[in-house]
Amino acid sequence: MTFINYASKEINCKIVYYGPGLCGKTTNLQHIYDATAPQAKGKLISLATETDRTLFFDFMPLELGTVRGFKTRFHLYTVPGQVFYEASRKLILKGVDGVVFVADSQEERMDANIESLYNLDENLRAHGYDLMKIPYVLQLNKRDLPNIIPAPDIAAELLRKDEPVVEAVASTGVGVFDTLKAVAKQVLTELRKS
Amino acid sequence: MVQMPILIREQRYHQIKALLARLRIDAAARLVVLVEKDGQQIAVHGELGELDTTSLASLVAGNVAATGGMAKLIGEKEFPTLSHEGDKESIHISVIGRVLLVVVFDERSSLGLVKLRSKQVSQELAAAFAEVERDSQLGTGAATVAFSEITDEEIDSLFLQS
Numbered sequence: 001m002t003f004i005n006y007a008s009k010e011i012n013c014k015i016v017y018y019g020p021g022l023c024g025k026t027t028n029l030q031h032i033y034d035a036t037a038p039q040a041k042g043k044l045i046s047l048a049t050e051t052d053r054t055l056f057f058d059f060m061p062l063e064l065g066t067v068r069g070f071k072t073r074f075h076l077y078t079v080p081g082q083v084f085y086e087a088s089r090k091l092i093l094k095g096v097d098g099v100v101f102v103a104d105s106q107e108e109r110m111d112a113n114i115e116s117l118y119n120l121d122e123n124l125r126a127h128g129y130d131l132m133k134i135p136y137v138l139q140l141n142k143r144d145l146p147n148i149i150p151a152p153d154i155a156a157e158l159l160r161k162d163e164p165v166v167e168a169v170a171s172t173g174v175g176v177f178d179t180l181k182a183v184a185k186q187v188l189t190e191l192r193k194s
Numbered sequence: 195m196v197q198m199p200i201l202i203r204e205q206r207y208h209q210i211k212a213l214l215a216r217l218r219i220d221a222a223a224r225l226v227v228l229v230e231k232d233g234q235q236i237a238v239h240g241e242l243g244e245l246d247t248t249s250l251a252s253l254v255a256g257n258v259a260a261t262g263g264m265a266k267l268i269g270e271k272e273f274p275t276l277s278h279e280g281d282k283e284s285i286h287i288s289v290i291g292r293v294l295l296v297v298v299f300d301e302r303s304s305l306g307l308v309k310l311r312s313k314q315v316s317q318e319l320a321a322a323f324a325e326v327e328r329d330s331q332l333g334t335g336a337a338t339v340a341f342s343e344i345t346d347e348e349i350d351s352l353f354l355q356s
Contacts, residue, residue, distance in 0.1 A: 001198075001199065001200060001230075001232055001234075002199035002200070003199065003200045003202070003230060003234040003236075004199050004200065004201045004202070004341075005202045005207065005236075006201065006202060006203050006204055006207070007202065007203070007204040007207035007208065008207070012234050014232060014233070014234075042246055042248045042249060043246050043249050045249050045252065045253065047256070056256060056260070057256060059233075059249065059252045059253075061248045061249075061252075064352045064353065065351070065352045065353075066352075067344060067348050067349065067351075067352055068341065068344060068348070072352060075233065075234070075248075075252065077252075087263050088260070088263075091256070091259040091260065091263060092256075092259075094231070094232055094259065095230075095231070095232025095233070095234075181353050184352075184353075185349055185350075185353075188344065188349045188352075189346075189349065191199065191341055191344075192341055192342055192343075192344045193342075
């Protein structure tokens, strides 16, 4: 939920990266962290297992700049992608302002994408949100791998509305900031409406 | 539907800060932080030092959400307080409606004192935050109007600044 502090002149928004296990949610955050100037970011917190799989969430605060004298800060979260972390995943969506769905472009992960998107829809509903109305971006990740499905075919399967679709290779940073900008812009536009 | 933003106005912010300052002295605490249940830091008072309070707020919210989930599994509504005791530094968290009161303390204080003082101030904090929620629902005033007038160019310029 957007939090506007008039005393400290700050706008804080929450963005959640969602998607199936190993689709590259943490890699997106890691790239944003690595590519951002130290004064614009806080720590990257990763609650991960010993094998570096997200256990609860990753978190990093990112300051974009000022608008109308207010510092805009985005709190970026990832959810654990593995199916059995369902309870944790649901908790992290609470108070979300915008969602990025990171799809794995590999052919063998298409079913996992569909299942995860269905799960996102359900969990948003449980918190009273509607995927059709919330700021939302679809990222097609891992476009550098050999066994990928053509982008229009994945989009045809995963598109839910007229959301922006960004092709990405999160491991090298391709499309990572375009995705963030696309969702952040929608969140701020939503703020204007409210 | 996206929920309405929470608006915290200067007067309310200073009122909350004053309550935190009083608690910090009464509880002999190092630091007192008020956090919204979704992980947003509302106000902080005390010896900050190198402490990253933004991360602390996010982790506290995650912690409360996780233990709240456990509470529901065993048939409880929630666990109203959580304590984590370390060798030197400890943390006490009270769930007060939609906000979390976090007290960081060391050997200058004790868990019993922190619990007592946190409980004493919780009603006043709940009342102050209820006013914040009321302000947010009203959502009027010159400051909010400013946001309704944000242009596409201003939003785009944010990404050029970063």
